[in-house]
Amino acid sequence: MEYIHSNKNLQRGLGLLIGIIFGFLLHRGGVTNYNIILNQLLLEDFTVVRIMLSAVIVTMLGISFLLPRKIIKIQPKPGSIKNSIIGGLLFGVGFALLGYCPGTIAGAVGSGAMDGLFGGVLGIMIGSNFFASGYSQLADRKAILNDRFSEFSLFHRMKYHPLLYTCPIAAVLIFILYLLH
């Protein structure tokens, strides 16, 4: 596995393959469509949340099997609660204005949405670059320091088998899906 993980060319090929499947699934699920995403944010249609929660349930349960057997490692992201809130709210504003997110916009472009290409992708790249330019000032002013929750996962704190924790969580999420029906 170590060889597969460290082979950059192989990984580029795998990224492309996984992306193709991901894009296919996003389109089949309908979330590469502006109307579907905005109607989710307007709480008229719950396709987006249904897809996200279904994916979360499956992956979370899968990790519960595979992690103790050391078949996979998990990669919780670095960050902080403060950064999640500030960045998250800013992202949310953009999400509603643009009507796509970084993953779905690639799918939208693939299915012909030109407002995603000339408008959105351009804007996302401008915004990303803008953040990169301001990053050192933010870092100097300690505005974006990570906190103790950086790279933290509840999986790291489990005393017993993960399924003991994730099965109840999955049950709650499934109940939420049922309520949204």
Add this chain to the structure above:
Amino acid sequence: MNGYEPLWSPYVAGGVIGLLNLFALYISDNPLAASTSYLKISGLIRKMVQGDKVLENPYYKKKTPEIDWGVMLIIGIVFGSFFSAVLSGTFAFQFIPSLWESQFSSQWLPRFIIAVIGGIFIGVGSRWAGGCTSGHGISGVSQLSLTSMIAAASFFIGGIITAFLVYGL
């Protein structure tokens, strides 16, 4: 209301995405994620313009502009969605989404301006939060990361408030 019925059940599409994420963790040691790729692509464009000077920027030094697994993932998404659209006969060039058109205007310029502004907020927000709806919302939450759950909640709180303001409901 949507003018569009998704081809698959969201539970099936979402469930298979969940399996795909496990495969990605297994074979690539990377969960599904998208926002970093746009940073790298914009870094590559900057590299074409100012050469290696871009690496003097501490953020680009951390996130080296290169065509890596994540960038290929985004390229893959474009093709995968294209295949699905063509296979189902739903590929169509669209300049203005119908929901936008029915609420605002059929002129492309206002839509493009708002799309760029929205994109800028997404670019800044995803970098500040360190991820997007894929990286935090799907991958981070399923890995039981607290900061990801808070980010995902913030995405939706910000998004819902803004959507209601924009559509004036």
